Amino acid sequence: MSNISSEAAWEQCLEIIKDNISYQKFKSWFQPIEPVKLEENTLTIQVPSQFWYEWLEEHYYGMLRSTLAKVLGDDGKLEYSVVLEKSDDNNTDNRSVRLPQRPMPPENNQGQEMKGYSEYSPGKIENPFVIPGIQKTKIDSNLNSSYVFDRYIEGDCNRLARSAAMAIGENPGSSSFNPFFIYGGTGLGKTHLIQSIGNKVKQEHGNELAVLYISSESFTNEFVQAIRNNRASEFTMFYRQIDVLIVDDIQFFSGKEKTQEEFFHIFNALHQDGKQIILSSDRAPREIPDIEERLISRFSWGLSADLQIPEYETRYAILERKASDNGIELSHQVLEFIAHNFKSNVRDLEGAIIKLLAFASLQHVDEIEPQMAKRVLKDMIQESQTTVSIEQIQDYVCDYFGIDTNKVREKTRKQEIVEARQIAMYLSKQFTDSSLKTIGLHFGGRDHSTVIHAISTVEERMQTTAKHKRIVEELHQKIEVSTL
Numbered sequence: 001m002s003n004i005s006s007e008a009a010w011e012q013c014l015e016i017i018k019d020n021i022s023y024q025k026f027k028s029w030f031q032p033i034e035p036v037k038l039e040e041n042t043l044t045i046q047v048p049s050q051f052w053y054e055w056l057e058e059h060y061y062g063m064l065r066s067t068l069a070k071v072l073g074d075d076g077k078l079e080y081s082v083v084l085e086k087s088d089d090n091n092t093d094n095r096s097v098r099l100p101q102r103p104m105p106p107e108n109n110q111g112q113e114m115k116g117y118s119e120y121s122p123g124k125i126e127n128p129f130v131i132p133g134i135q136k137t138k139i140d141s142n143l144n145s146s147y148v149f150d151r152y153i154e155g156d157c158n159r160l161a162r163s164a165a166m167a168i169g170e171n172p173g174s175s176s177f178n179p180f181f182i183y184g185g186t187g188l189g190k191t192h193l194i195q196s197i198g199n200k201v202k203q204e205h206g207n208e209l210a211v212l213y214i215s216s217e218s219f220t221n222e223f224v225q226a227i228r229n230n231r232a233s234e235f236t237m238f239y240r241q242i243d244v245l246i247v248d249d250i251q252f253f254s255g256k257e258k259t260q261e262e263f264f265h266i267f268n269a270l271h272q273d274g275k276q277i278i279l280s281s282d283r284a285p286r287e288i289p290d291i292e293e294r295l296i297s298r299f300s301w302g303l304s305a306d307l308q309i310p311e312y313e314t315r316y317a318i319l320e321r322k323a324s325d326n327g328i329e330l331s332h333q334v335l336e337f338i339a340h341n342f343k344s345n346v347r348d349l350e351g352a353i354i355k356l357l358a359f360a361s362l363q364h365v366d367e368i369e370p371q372m373a374k375r376v377l378k379d380m381i382q383e384s385q386t387t388v389s390i391e392q393i394q395d396y397v398c399d400y401f402g403i404d405t406n407k408v409r410e411k412t413r414k415q416e417i418v419e420a421r422q423i424a425m426y427l428s429k430q431f432t433d434s435s436l437k438t439i440g441l442h443f444g445g446r447d448h449s450t451v452i453h454a455i456s457t458v459e460e461r462m463q464t465t466a467k468h469k470r471i472v473e474e475l476h477q478k479i480e481v482s483t484l
Ligand SMILES: Nc1ncnc2c1ncn2[C@@H]1O[C@H](COP(=O)(O)OP(=O)(O)OP(=O)(O)O)[C@@H](O)[C@H]1O
Pocket: 151, 152, 153, 154, 158, 184, 185, 186, 187, 188, 189, 190, 191, 192, 193, 282, 318, 346, 347, 350
């Protein structure tokens, strides 16, 4: 291969590069480069500045490697000649800076991966530690700009976590909430919340503070690659200069001893320097299996806060907000229907809104009727809502009275619990095909005569007390909406 000229080799490289990036980027970053020489399969190119070299290395390393492999073969190498301006006279002095010849990961080693090549993008941090001594202003925080506090609806389920997160966003590193450990089930808003902190810090402090969001999976992969390429110390160096380090889904560290050890050292260094550490996990620190005790105890140094499944009112408020963010207006009945049927997490609520949005725009529908919503979302609702379950009725009734659902299943004889229990039994008879015996079993194993007594008590009270009648009718209507 090296019997061609450097010009010809670089020309071939440019042809390939041109097909893989936008014309604007090609023009800005590649056209000004001059080929200098080609010796023993090492192509030297001249770039206008040190910064230029760093930029190419940071953003186009993978693409340049693959391109070189295509043009010069797998052992093709690239060397940069950086033009250094001398300040005392107008002469220029050329200095060569070697492109680090890291081995490519196996799947890219063939030099034939151009089709799948994508440029550096958030969510896919390409070795952010590639340049030793990287300036903080150049660190891509990898934050999603739509994950902000303004869009994070507050409810009982997240109040503590949200307010602590806001305090940290305003003054990172200076509170006792360090580390800040958020945990909770899937789709409950951990990523949104921890990224909101990062975005708040960026908003308040601009580039003064280096913020980095990374999933623990990416952290692990990068660390493994760093070890493979003898760049572990650069990896550590990079992480030690971060001011606000946000690591998502830390449970993935489970069983990865080397990564845990590395993270332990980074954690200590940052914590000692008063840098803020924010972590998320699907469970509480002590419940993560196969994590070193010394890390677990550090995770608990600051503040741990959990995110609960949102209660009905919060689900409703989230839906209202998501609908308006998406430019779709939904009636109270439709919002109520979704809030009652999508209970397990916020991601599902969002999914429901998006499905309705897609339906409305494809069908050119201006207003979504409850019946329509029910039809469109039918597949997404796990249980068939045409027959509401006894548990759901218990939920509706307890929501209404503001009591814990478990209470109606227990033996408690407190007046308000007894009343809620009797109404729930009455409505269970109205809305389900269940026998009196089955209904009784759902209410803490009571027998059928207790259920008969409850039903007749409710019917009697409805005839004698207007307030009682109204309550039962309201609940009846709510359940009816859910079974539309
Ligand atoms: N309180 C909230 N207000 C508004 N949107 C929310 C709220 N909680 C979660 N969301 C939205 O729900 C979706 C899922 O949230 P997120 O990805 O943060 O969950 P997660 O807990 O990190 O889930 P996983 O553990 O599966 O990664 C996101 O689009 C997020 O914006």
